[in-house]
Amino acid sequence: MTTTATKPRGEYAKTAKRRDDIVTAALSVFSTAGFVSASMSEIAKRAGLTLPGLRHHFASKFDLLQEVLFRRDLDANKHLEGREGIDLLRGLVEIASRDQGDSLTQMFAMLAAEATDIEHPAHDYFQGRYDLIVGTVQRALTEAAAEGTLREGHDPDRLARAYVALSDGLQLQALYRPAAFSQAELIKEFLEEFLTVPL
Amino acid sequence: MTTTATKPRGEYAKTAKRRDDIVTAALSVFSTAGFVSASMSEIAKRAGLTLPGLRHHFASKFDLLQEVLFRRDLDANKHLEGREGIDLLRGLVEIASRDQGDSLTQMFAMLAAEATDIEHPAHDYFQGRYDLIVGTVQRALTEAAAEGTLREGHDPDRLARAYVALSDGLQLQALYRPAAFSQAELIKEFLEEFLTVPL
Numbered sequence: 508m509t510t511t512a513t514k515p516r517g518e519y520a521k522t523a524k525r526r527d528d529i530v531t532a533a534l535s536v537f538s539t540a541g542f543v544s545a546s547m548s549e550i551a552k553r554a555g556l557t558l559p560g561l562r563h564h565f566a567s568k569f570d571l572l573q574e575v576l577f578r579r580d581l582d583a584n585k586h587l588e589g590r591e592g593i594d595l596l597r598g599l600v601e602i603a604s605r606d607q608g609d610s611l612t613q614m615f616a617m618l619a620a621e622a623t624d625i626e627h628p629a630h631d632y633f634q635g636r637y638d639l640i641v642g643t644v645q646r647a648l649t650e651a652a653a654e655g656t657l658r659e660g661h662d663p664d665r666l667a668r669a670y671v672a673l674s675d676g677l678q679l680q681a682l683y684r685p686a687a688f689s690q691a692e693l694i695k696e697f698l699e700e701f702l703t704v705p706l
Numbered sequence: 707m708t709t710t711a712t713k714p715r716g717e718y719a720k721t722a723k724r725r726d727d728i729v730t731a732a733l734s735v736f737s738t739a740g741f742v743s744a745s746m747s748e749i750a751k752r753a754g755l756t757l758p759g760l761r762h763h764f765a766s767k768f769d770l771l772q773e774v775l776f777r778r779d780l781d782a783n784k785h786l787e788g789r790e791g792i793d794l795l796r797g798l799v800e801i802a803s804r805d806q807g808d809s810l811t812q813m814f815a816m817l818a819a820e821a822t823d824i825e826h827p828a829h830d831y832f833q834g835r836y837d838l839i840v841g842t843v844q845r846a847l848t849e850a851a852a853e854g855t856l857r858e859g860h861d862p863d864r865l866a867r868a869y870v871a872l873s874d875g876l877q878l879q880a881l882y883r884p885a886a887f888s889q890a891e892l893i894k895e896f897l898e899e900f901l902t903v904p905l
Contacts, residue, residue, distance in 0.1 A: 544743040620819040623881035672875025682822035
């Protein structure tokens with residue numbers, strides 16, 4: 508059993524490694540060219556593959572985009588799952604720390620901007636993604652209100668939108684002036700302004 | 707004198723109209739394709755011109771971009787010049803109202819994201835633009851502090867960064883969910899949180 512299983516396992520590992528390389532190449536291309544202008548040939552080249560070789564792993568550019576976004580969201584979820592209220596807000600600040608100086612930030616800024624176009628293949632994905640993120644922050648703030656840690660007179664929905672906006676906008680500024688400020692600290696300060704306890 | 711002046715005046719008006727049409731066409735192309743992928747031929751076509759006809763008015767795509775950005779900044783300055791402190795902050799909220807549902811918002815989001823790439827021809831422009839905007843808000847808040855209208859314990863520099871980030875981020879969200887909230891109201895609420903007087 509062990510010997511027969513060895514070969515497939517090796518194959519899986521090889522495939523996983525190949526997929527990782529492709530995702531890395533795709534990230535680099537999406538970051539500068541955006542999604543619409545990115546070419547599968549360029550991604551194949553950077554991953555050291557032929558175009559048919561790339562298509563064997565990802566049939567379309569959109570499949571590849573989904574994989575990139577999926578991996579990113581999976582990582583974010585690690586900081587959020589099973590947490591609520593103030594503790595969930597702490598998870599959000601952890602994500603802000605992770606995002607700081609992250610090479611994916613530029614890609615996300617590009618994709619989020621170009622996908623505002625209703626015809627963009629990732630438009631629905633990004634619309635849904637914003638609803639989900641705003642919804643998560645809103646839930647955290649509503650729970651904080653129930654715990655008594657949200658200062659009175661603040662609307663969780665409006666505050667959640669402001670939080671997500673602040674986070675996106677700081678990422679953009681950090682791409683122009685990386686050394687000027689700490690995103691995570693500013694986000695923490697902003698949230699604490701509306702809370703009765705420190706984060 | 708009057709008769710001889712008529713012809714040139716007519717020519718100036720015609721040229722101005724032609725330039726307006728070109729800028730409108732460029733805005734539409736930059737909004738969806740971004741700057742890097744935008745083609746001068748496509749802009750010429752939309753403006754009802756040949757490519758040499760377009761190049762007669764704007765020698766390069768970058769010249770055209772500068773005109774687009776210059777017009778936008780000129781309009782923003784009308785809301786800001788000669789104002790200071792709390793009054794300058796009111797001017798900023800006026801700009802947020804103007805930007806709401808503005809067709810240029812998508813273009814700015816696209817350009818600001820793609821120009822984070824250090825090789826982008828508008829990188830220096832956007833870096834300088836962010837410094838200028840953050841600097842203006844910082845000045846308004848510093849003056850507000852001197853007037854006694856900024857609540858104590860808040861740093862004008864950090865608050866200015868947060869303000870600009872909030873504004874950019876809300877514009878992006880509004881492109882996905884235009885009816886979900888009022889950008890200007892949220893921005894006003896955010897600022898008032900840090901002030902001793904209403905805006």
